Amino acid sequence: MKKDIILSGVGGQGILSIATVIGEAATAAGLFLKQAEVHGMSQRGGDVQSNLRLSSEVIYSDLIPCGSADLIISMEPMEALRYLPYLAADGRVVTSAKPFVNIPNYPSEEALMAELASLPDVVMLDIEEAARACGNPKGANMVLLGMAAPAIGILDADALRAAIGRVFARKGEAIVAANRKAFDIGLEAGLK
Amino acid sequence: MSEKKLLLGDEAVALGALHAGLSGVYSYPGTPSTEVTEFIQTHAPEVRSRWCTNEKTAMEAALGMSYAGKRSLVCMKHVGMNVCADAFVNSAVTGVNGGIVVLAADDPSMHSSQNEQDSRFYAQFAMVPTFEPSDQQEAYDMIREAFAFSEQVKLPVVFRVVTRLAHSRAAVITGEQTEQNALNPSSDRGWVLLPAIARRQYIKLIDKQPLLLAASEQTPHNSLEGAGTHGVIACGIGYNYVKESGVQDITLLKVSQYPLPEAQIKAMAARCDSILVVEDGQPVVEQGVKALLGAGFPVEGRLTGRLPRTGELTPDNVAAALGVPASRSFGNAQNLAPRPPQLCPGCGHRDVYAALNQVAAEYPDARIFGDIGCYTLGALPPFSALASCVDMGASITMAKGAADAGVFPAIAVIGDSTFTHSGMTGLLDAVNDHSRITVIISDNLTTAMTGGQDSAGTNKFEAICLGLGVEPEHVRVVVPLPANMPEITRIIREEIEYDGVSVIIPRRECMQTLRRHKK
Numbered sequence: 001m002k003k004d005i006i007l008s009g010v011g012g013q014g015i016l017s018i019a020t021v022i023g024e025a026a027t028a029a030g031l032f033l034k035q036a037e038v039h040g041m042s043q044r045g046g047d048v049q050s051n052l053r054l055s056s057e058v059i060y061s062d063l064i065p066c067g068s069a070d071l072i073i074s075m076e077p078m079e080a081l082r083y084l085p086y087l088a089a090d091g092r093v094v095t096s097a098k099p100f101v102n103i104p105n106y107p108s109e110e111a112l113m114a115e116l117a118s119l120p121d122v123v124m125l126d127i128e129e130a131a132r133a134c135g136n137p138k139g140a141n142m143v144l145l146g147m148a149a150p151a152i153g154i155l156d157a158d159a160l161r162a163a164i165g166r167v168f169a170r171k172g173e174a175i176v177a178a179n180r181k182a183f184d185i186g187l188e189a190g191l192k
Numbered sequence: 193m194s195e196k197k198l199l200l201g202d203e204a205v206a207l208g209a210l211h212a213g214l215s216g217v218y219s220y221p222g223t224p225s226t227e228v229t230e231f232i233q234t235h236a237p238e239v240r241s242r243w244c245t246n247e248k249t250a251m252e253a254a255l256g257m258s259y260a261g262k263r264s265l266v267c268m269k270h271v272g273m274n275v276c277a278d279a280f281v282n283s284a285v286t287g288v289n290g291g292i293v294v295l296a297a298d299d300p301s302m303h304s305s306q307n308e309q310d311s312r313f314y315a316q317f318a319m320v321p322t323f324e325p326s327d328q329q330e331a332y333d334m335i336r337e338a339f340a341f342s343e344q345v346k347l348p349v350v351f352r353v354v355t356r357l358a359h360s361r362a363a364v365i366t367g368e369q370t371e372q373n374a375l376n377p378s379s380d381r382g383w384v385l386l387p388a389i390a391r392r393q394y395i396k397l398i399d400k401q402p403l404l405l406a407a408s409e410q411t412p413h414n415s416l417e418g419a420g421t422h423g424v425i426a427c428g429i430g431y432n433y434v435k436e437s438g439v440q441d442i443t444l445l446k447v448s449q450y451p452l453p454e455a456q457i458k459a460m461a462a463r464c465d466s467i468l469v470v471e472d473g474q475p476v477v478e479q480g481v482k483a484l485l486g487a488g489f490p491v492e493g494r495l496t497g498r499l500p501r502t503g504e505l506t507p508d509n510v511a512a513a514l515g516v517p518a519s520r521s522f523g524n525a526q527n528l529a530p531r532p533p534q535l536c537p538g539c540g541h542r543d544v545y546a547a548l549n550q551v552a553a554e555y556p557d558a559r560i561f562g563d564i565g566c567y568t569l570g571a572l573p574p575f576s577a578l579a580s581c582v583d584m585g586a587s588i589t590m591a592k593g594a595a596d597a598g599v600f601p602a603i604a605v606i607g608d609s610t611f612t613h614s615g616m617t618g619l620l621d622a623v624n625d626h627s628r629i630t631v632i633i634s635d636n637l638t639t640a641m642t643g644g645q646d647s648a649g650t651n652k653f654e655a656i657c658l659g660l661g662v663e664p665e666h667v668r669v670v671v672p673l674p675a676n677m678p679e680i681t682r683i684i685r686e687e688i689e690y691d692g693v694s695v696i697i698p699r700r701e702c703m704q705t706l707r708r709h710k711k
Contacts, residue, residue: 010531011533023198023361027198027363032362032363033198033361033362033363034360034361034362035360035361035362036356036359036360036361037200037359037360037361038303038359039223039224039226039227039304039359039643044533044534044535044536044566044569045531045533045534045536046531046532046533046534047530047531051360059362060431060432060433060435060436061432061433061435061436061507062356062357062360062362062429062432063356063433063506063507064507065436065506065507065508065511066508066518066519066520067518067519067520067521067522068519078527078528078529078531079531081525081527081528082525082528084522084523084524084525085520085522085523085524087521087522088521089521091521102531102534103529103530103531103532104573105529106529107527107528107529108527111526111527112527115525115526115527119522
């Protein structure tokens, strides 16, 4: 069994903490894992992505081939669309619904939402709003991880919840609890 | 004690070097190599690891540590090889005492670079071995072997990684910790490269070549598998993409150590009707295999168009070269705009460019020569301020040359770390020539582009400029903030009008390091 996941967003949005949690859970589960990250210049407000590959078998390529990603997890709706050629026919897109506009030629929001809605399998939510509503405004990425959890499959929600505990342990019990709550709110949205 | 750890390729290199008994790492930050040194700084305080001023000082210090008998690592991005080339090429002639590994992180596709030069050419040129791991585990294992091999053949070893290995994480099984070498300074006269000695040393270097070739033939990292009539030579991470494609009916030679294993390639050619070379970067191996097998044998790769001539390898372009059909379900999205990186909100470089553009608008012939760093983004909208960006330090010397030719005003914009890396010598040229240039050293107190490493000249810039002979009244310091715009633009105007070298130092901490310091 394998899962190929593309994480995307804008530099500074924190996609790597999502990758860290999934990576921690995968390592604990004894899965093979490869995670290609973007460092350097692109991190300055530009588009960023990470290729995350989980498998019960040996993984060769650090990069996901076109047409084979099971899941695109995006902190930003236009950035979810950037990696569409990588999505498998039955792949799912899990994305924040709220545009992050830091360029003058950002597409029309209406057209963007229509294109996302036209995809066969999309889960969309205003994750910043959901995070604020549960009292953890910095937890939008954990809401998104929760939304993606049902589609990750190779790892169950409990494994991810446990990994959140280990990844955020040094920040204290309150942060762990808040992040798990954000994760659970996302999970509920992801199960619909 | 053996452990399993999830490591970036760069971190696997760092940990392997530490476990090999490393005594010192000498580096200048550069994507995608930076994390090697950062890992050592964080995990091994007993190992000498402070950032160097540039790659040349790094290479030379590593050579000094090697002379003293200890193991040293030099880390840089590929273009850093150009900066240290003098020391590097001559280190093959002196040879080494303690092992030296030169980590060169190449950046095919230029994710964060201005060219895609291939460091394997440098190793070939200097006649030293190259190790090129295919994955994180091999990165860990091979750097340990590289130190031992360096001491065995008494040569530096080039350790080549590319962006996709440097910045990708996977599990690595670690091994035993080796003790550092004892202090054991060399007394060999071969270190003194006077012509008479250099000629003897050069012959020694030539004489070592068969040893290097024999090692390439024997290493388990170069291995032949499969039995098809189509031959594929896959170098470094190219091997992973060939395996990913699932193609079975090929004879596959994995190459991770150079010089090329000629006997293995000839054996392969004897049972194949063609060979495809899959290598990331430039066609180093493709050229070598063509030369080895002669014009009659069909060799394909980047030069023949089977693989793209530029850009990094991907599982997709390798699968296509192997004849595997693509399987895309979705085309490119319709509602998509490029999102280039940009200067952070509140960044002092923004105020510098706002001021420069305001003043430059008053001089229709003004040219602003840029340099390498975050501030290179000033070339993009909304500022579109820069006429050039070539290499570390070139802003000052290009402004000088342009001024010599008659360009007025000729302005250079350079960052603090880039200035000490390669800008100081050019400034001395300009001072000695009394060139009419205005140099802006945009000082954010860090090496920001690569993530906020210490900058070699912090708190020393005024003294450096005065020491190089810039007139005291033409070394001006400002604080780049919107509120100070009238003062900054006035000072820029004054210094442009001065017929000589002037330096303006806008100084304000990087927003990224400021945020970290506040935490």
